[in-house]
Amino acid sequence: MWCPTASSGPCRRPTRTPPARRTTPRHPKPQPPTNPRARELPAVSTERSNVQAFERAQRVIPGGVNSPVRAFRAVGGTPRFIRRAEGAYLWDVEGRRYIDYIGSWGPMILGHGHPAVLDAVMKAARDGLSFGAPTEAEAELAEAIIAQVPSVQQVRLVSSGTEAGMSALRLARGATGRSAIVKFEGCYHGHADALLVKAGSGLATFGHPTSAGVPPEVVQHTMVLEYNNVGQLEQAFAERGHEIACVMIEPIAGNMNFVRASVPFMTRLRELCTQHGALLVFDEVMTGFRVALGSAQSLYARLIPGFQPDMSVFGKVIGGGMPLAAFGGSRDVMAQLAPLGPVYQAGTLSGNPVATACGLATLREISRPGFFDALAARTRALVDGLAAEARDAGVPMAVDSEGGMFGFFFAADLPQNYPAVMATDKERFNRFFHAMLDRGVYLAPALYEAGFVSATHTEADIAATLQAAREALRQG
Ligand SMILES: *Cc1c(COP(=O)(O)O)cnc(C)c1O
Numbered sequence: 001m002w003c004p005t006a007s008s009g010p011c012r013r014p015t016r017t018p019p020a021r022r023t024t025p026r027h028p029k030p031q032p033p034t035n036p037r038a039r040e041l042p043a044v045s046t047e048r049s050n051v052q053a054f055e056r057a058q059r060v061i062p063g064g065v066n067s068p069v070r071a072f073r074a075v076g077g078t079p080r081f082i083r084r085a086e087g088a089y090l091w092d093v094e095g096r097r098y099i100d101y102i103g104s105w106g107p108m109i110l111g112h113g114h115p116a117v118l119d120a121v122m123k124a125a126r127d128g129l130s131f132g133a134p135t136e137a138e139a140e141l142a143e144a145i146i147a148q149v150p151s152v153q154q155v156r157l158v159s160s161g162t163e164a165g166m167s168a169l170r171l172a173r174g175a176t177g178r179s180a181i182v183k184f185e186g187c188y189h190g191h192a193d194a195l196l197v198k199a200g201s202g203l204a205t206f207g208h209p210t211s212a213g214v215p216p217e218v219v220q221h222t223m224v225l226e227y228n229n230v231g232q233l234e235q236a237f238a239e240r241g242h243e244i245a246c247v248m249i250e251p252i253a254g255n256m257n258f259v260r261a262s263v264p265f266m267t268r269l270r271e272l273c274t275q276h277g278a279l280l281v282f283d284e285v286m287t288g289f290r291v292a293l294g295s296a297q298s299l300y301a302r303l304i305p306g307f308q309p310d311m312s313v314f315g316k317v318i319g320g321g322m323p324l325a326a327f328g329g330s331r332d333v334m335a336q337l338a339p340l341g342p343v344y345q346a347g348t349l350s351g352n353p354v355a356t357a358c359g360l361a362t363l364r365e366i367s368r369p370g371f372f373d374a375l376a377a378r379t380r381a382l383v384d385g386l387a388a389e390a391r392d393a394g395v396p397m398a399v400d401s402e403g404g405m406f407g408f409f410f411a412a413d414l415p416q417n418y419p420a421v422m423a424t425d426k427e428r429f430n431r432f433f434h435a436m437l438d439r440g441v442y443l444a445p446a447l448y449e450a451g452f453v454s455a456t457h458t459e460a461d462i463a464a465t466l467q468a469a470r471e472a473l474r475q476g
Contacts, residue, residue, distance in 0.1 A: 106450075145326060150308065156326060169194060206220050256418050282312045374455070396410060410429055439472065
């Protein structure tokens with residue numbers, strides 16, 4: 001049985017009184033020597049090790065993990081099994097502390113265990129875990145999303161980014177009456193069949209499945225183009241524009257580390273979609289409420305007059321660490337969804353009250369004035385610092401960041417597409433990853449993943465990270 005107090009005594013029923021360590025007025029900023037919970041954990045547990053935890057998990061879970069990237073296959077070694085987290089830190093089962101730059105792959109923008117978020121979650125849980133009937137909080141969360149994203153007039157809440165992307169795709173096809181879709185190499189939109197595709201042999205040909213179990217017929221309507229390649233985009237629309245239901249894109253591609261769609265590319269993409277009646281779908285599962293309060297589309301709207309996508313997909317931050325995602329668009333497009341329209345979509349746990357409360361509390365905190373300026377400055381300090389350390393060590397490194405999301409590449413210049421990302425120095429990345437992990441810095445375990453900074457990362461955390469990087473880079 002899961003028990004929140006298992007490590008400190010017999011399991012008690014949660015009461016309305018929060019535990020003592022949660023009563024601090026500010027979000028607790030655990031510093032290593034003063035964090036009482038940190039002292040509770042032995043430096044190295046004699047009972048359990050990451051290796052033992054991994055062996056046990058592998059016996060009963062394929063690969064020992066419930067999502068493949070957690071298995072450390074790209075970098076080698078044993079994944080860390082996490083026991084708990086607070087603020088900017090994770091502790092593994094051996095009691096080792098890490099500065100966390102994954103943040104559950106993006107959701108933990110406030111850091112772990114933010115008191116206002118925890119309170120909202122506990123309160124919602126006590127009021128009922130799930131009803132299968134509508135709640136006012138769902139409308140409140142929808143309003144909170146819409147308030148920051150002008151292109152979105154209505155949203156539907158779902159439970160994962162995969163589900164949101166898959167549903168957005170069906171809606172785009174239903175709304176346009178077309179079958180073909182366009183995606184870009186290196187972008188990830190969840191693991192729906194039609195989106196697990198790699199480029200075909202020729203330009204503007206339909207793709208091939210990237211996973212066993214996906215019949216070729218299922219991806220025969222999916223075209224895969226190169227990111228930031230205006231020429232390919234123009235050719236695809238010239239040849240098949242009238243067949244294209246939608247173009248799905250990560251505006252800042254965080255599933256190939258950190259690659260921005262260039263302004264000329266995005267400008268042309270918007271023009272072509274409008275001209276050919278295709279819907280432009282922004283997959284902001286990662287970038288939404290992470291790179292800016294208005295999400296990545298607000299950045300493009302500042303650079304391209306009048307710019308808006310037709311539909312948007314959200315996840316990660318809007319759930320604040322609970323399973324929650326959403327897709328949305330104009331009232332006209334959303335009216336095509338059941339029960340109003342002919343496009344079917346449903347979910348037993350959609351808009352779950354506990355997840356909704358968690359997302360709402362998170363959005364409330366990140367909407368405070370100055371939140372993103374501070375987060376962006378801290379994130380920028382990290383990547384600028386990394387670049388400076390690399391320069392001092394004579395190692396080529398290119399860095400970028402926006403809001404609380406960042407990327408770094410062992411390459412002289414920032415890559416503009418997937419082949420360029422894959423051409424960066426993988427061996428050096430893997431050595432760097434392990435050297436950082438050994439020094440208590442938890443980076444994403446693959447060179448094609450973005451990194452995330454939270455509001456609880458302090459200047460001291462950044463300094464400690466840069467010190468670790470200095471040693472790691474010198475080590476080779
Ligand atoms: C994480 C992610 C998804 C998938 O979300 P899940 O909640 O993991 O299903 C989809 N698109 C993008 C851009 C993502 O980063």
